[in-house]
Amino acid sequence: MTTKKQTLFEKVWHAHTVVPETRETPAILYVDLHLVHEVTSPQAFSLLRERQLRVRRPDCTVATMDHSVPTTPRNADRPVAFTDPQAAEQVRQLEENCREFGIELHGLGDDTQGIVHVIGPELGITQPGMTIVCGDSHTSTHGAFGALAFGIGTSEVAHVLATQCLLQRKPKTFATRVDGQLQPGVTAKDLILAIIAKIGMAGGTGHVIEYRGAAIRALSMEERMTVCNMSIEAGARAGMIAPDDTTFEYLSNRPRAPKGFEWERAVQRWRHLSSVEDAPFDCDVSLDASALEPMVTYGTNPGMGIPVRGTVPQPKNASEVNSLRYMGLIPGETLLGKSVDVVFIGSCTNARLSDLRQAAALLKGRKVAPNVRALVVPGSQQVKRQAEAEGLDHVFREAGAEWRESGCSMCIAMNGDQLRPGQYAVSTSNRNFEGRQGSGGRTFLASPLTAAASAVAGKVADARELMKV
Amino acid sequence: MNPIKTIQARTVALPIDNIDTDQIIPARFLKTTRRAGLGQWLFSDWRYNADGTPRADFALNRPEARGAQVLVTGDNFGGGSSREHAPWALVDFGFRAVVSTSFADIFRNNALKNGLVPVTVQAQFRRRLLSRPNEPVVIDIERQTIATADGVRAPFPLDSFARYCLLNGVDELCYILKQEEEIAAYESCWGREYSMRAFH
Numbered sequence: 001m002t003t004k005k006q007t008l009f010e011k012v013w014h015a016h017t018v019v020p021e022t023r024e025t026p027a028i029l030y031v032d033l034h035l036v037h038e039v040t041s042p043q044a045f046s047l048l049r050e051r052q053l054r055v056r057r058p059d060c061t062v063a064t065m066d067h068s069v070p071t072t073p074r075n076a077d078r079p080v081a082f083t084d085p086q087a088a089e090q091v092r093q094l095e096e097n098c099r100e101f102g103i104e105l106h107g108l109g110d111d112t113q114g115i116v117h118v119i120g121p122e123l124g125i126t127q128p129g130m131t132i133v134c135g136d137s138h139t140s141t142h143g144a145f146g147a148l149a150f151g152i153g154t155s156e157v158a159h160v161l162a163t164q165c166l167l168q169r170k171p172k173t174f175a176t177r178v179d180g181q182l183q184p185g186v187t188a189k190d191l192i193l194a195i196i197a198k199i200g201m202a203g204g205t206g207h208v209i210e211y212r213g214a215a216i217r218a219l220s221m222e223e224r225m226t227v228c229n230m231s232i233e234a235g236a237r238a239g240m241i242a243p244d245d246t247t248f249e250y251l252s253n254r255p256r257a258p259k260g261f262e263w264e265r266a267v268q269r270w271r272h273l274s275s276v277e278d279a280p281f282d283c284d285v286s287l288d289a290s291a292l293e294p295m296v297t298y299g300t301n302p303g304m305g306i307p308v309r310g311t312v313p314q315p316k317n318a319s320e321v322n323s324l325r326y327m328g329l330i331p332g333e334t335l336l337g338k339s340v341d342v343v344f345i346g347s348c349t350n351a352r353l354s355d356l357r358q359a360a361a362l363l364k365g366r367k368v369a370p371n372v373r374a375l376v377v378p379g380s381q382q383v384k385r386q387a388e389a390e391g392l393d394h395v396f397r398e399a400g401a402e403w404r405e406s407g408c409s410m411c412i413a414m415n416g417d418q419l420r421p422g423q424y425a426v427s428t429s430n431r432n433f434e435g436r437q438g439s440g441g442r443t444f445l446a447s448p449l450t451a452a453a454s455a456v457a458g459k460v461a462d463a464r465e466l467m468k469v
Numbered sequence: 470m471n472p473i474k475t476i477q478a479r480t481v482a483l484p485i486d487n488i489d490t491d492q493i494i495p496a497r498f499l500k501t502t503r504r505a506g507l508g509q510w511l512f513s514d515w516r517y518n519a520d521g522t523p524r525a526d527f528a529l530n531r532p533e534a535r536g537a538q539v540l541v542t543g544d545n546f547g548g549g550s551s552r553e554h555a556p557w558a559l560v561d562f563g564f565r566a567v568v569s570t571s572f573a574d575i576f577r578n579n580a581l582k583n584g585l586v587p588v589t590v591q592a593q594f595r596r597r598l599l600s601r602p603n604e605p606v607v608i609d610i611e612r613q614t615i616a617t618a619d620g621v622r623a624p625f626p627l628d629s630f631a632r633y634c635l636l637n638g639v640d641e642l643c644y645i646l647k648q649e650e651e652i653a654a655y656e657s658c659w660g661r662e663y664s665m666r667a668f669h
Binding site: 018019023024025026028030039040042043046047051067068084086087089090093135136137151152153154155156158159162163164165167169171201202205206232235237301317318319322412413414421431433434435436439440 | 485486487489491492495496497499500501502503504514519543545548549550551552553554571573574575578579582583628629630633641642644645646648651652655656659
């Protein structure tokens, strides 16, 4: 036990310690929820098979397929069309592994399939105070619920499957305080891009970030997920936001959330999930949300972001020189007005209903520019259905954008949705590394509002211009 | 995993900062269901021309790189995606260690689990390595030192448990499985009732 005032992270860490850390050995941490997808799991299941091990807690394991699945529209007459036999095989192996090991699978054809970090929360599977892991670095998304959620490699996927535990050294804590108020047209995506620009792409290495302050409290759950999602892009282990009434309201009546008396008990306990007043953090940084502008990245890592009306800064080192060369940009030029070829609205960062609503509100009654291919990829089949119930799909199609099936799609470009060499994209995803969205492809990361406005303009645009009455 | 006590090998330099795992192994190669065979796709977008022919000027394609087993890189190596395919590709290519001034957390952990040793050094020592391209170095896991052929030695940090696993060929999964009693004890308290835990 510790007498130190505990942060949110420390409370969750201590509650899950099976064997405490020593100088010689890492802690053994229990995992409440193990999320699985098709790309990082096959070798893990193969290892279990080789060693004749079973999955210890299939009831704590949930799988979906998202990274390499096609998003081409499908219906009863036109089923899933894999163009890549390797991707089809990977998906088939996940299906077989889930069958063999008794794991719940939200697969293609299921109305609950989607991007793993979208379906967990929307089904109420992700809950406050949990430890949640997945073979995917954007697992940090679930930290929006006050869960300790982080990405792991395939070897660790095997560890968790076999033992429901992980070896972990305790990370440090990093308080990121955001006060003030996001201005109209400035979104959670702009906020996290601004945070990463401030901290740097490795600024959070070895730390779990806790997002605090009035501007964070004011965010909806979907907005909090956007923020926590990109914690990894600042190098952090995880990102967390303490749960509150916003969290409980989101969760209540979700299919897998506790019900009735159990719900009351859970909420009562979840209310303790906050950092104790004056709990010390190892690092801290502050931002004023009121001063923020819509952000766009100009370089080849997510930390290279500037306000949309800003100018490309002078490169500070050889890495940044290379970055600008790859992006075909020169210091001093404005991004605004830069011609784009593709607009991608999707990914675990920004493909939830509120993101699609924002994009649709801007596209309504307008047309995607003739030089632009715009794709809208909902984060899950549930998001797709909800969007269609509101007629958002009509708005997108009327505007000339493609309305697709759910999946990771062009964020990681594993499924055929990708940029051609040299193409520029404004993308609501989370990474702008060289070739991330297709070999030679060049990515401007931005919010759904900026993406929608850029689709209409045919170039990088400030959505606030279109929002003026 | 076989025990590793020392690595005596030649270096090859890729003095680029912020090499992320998308560069180490692009996503289109993640559709494999095996661990082996990724070495041919290591740094694929830098190594090969659009027509698939090797780029003669890329460091790993140069004749002097052949047989090198220690990669010397710029700052902040291995950021981005958690794909363990990155260390798999490096190991499959033939690397046994990577030297940098800093590593991303997930990559460092993944590398160690595959016997690929991340060696963190100061910039000054890395400059020394870069000024002696393709020369042998000795990486001593027990002493946690890296030495150039002319005997200049630098310490490097290594998590004590990771060091123990490397030196003794300890399989981490076996290690955790041996803690069955503790795991069962934890589950008998909290097993299915995680939300009932106190969070004070």
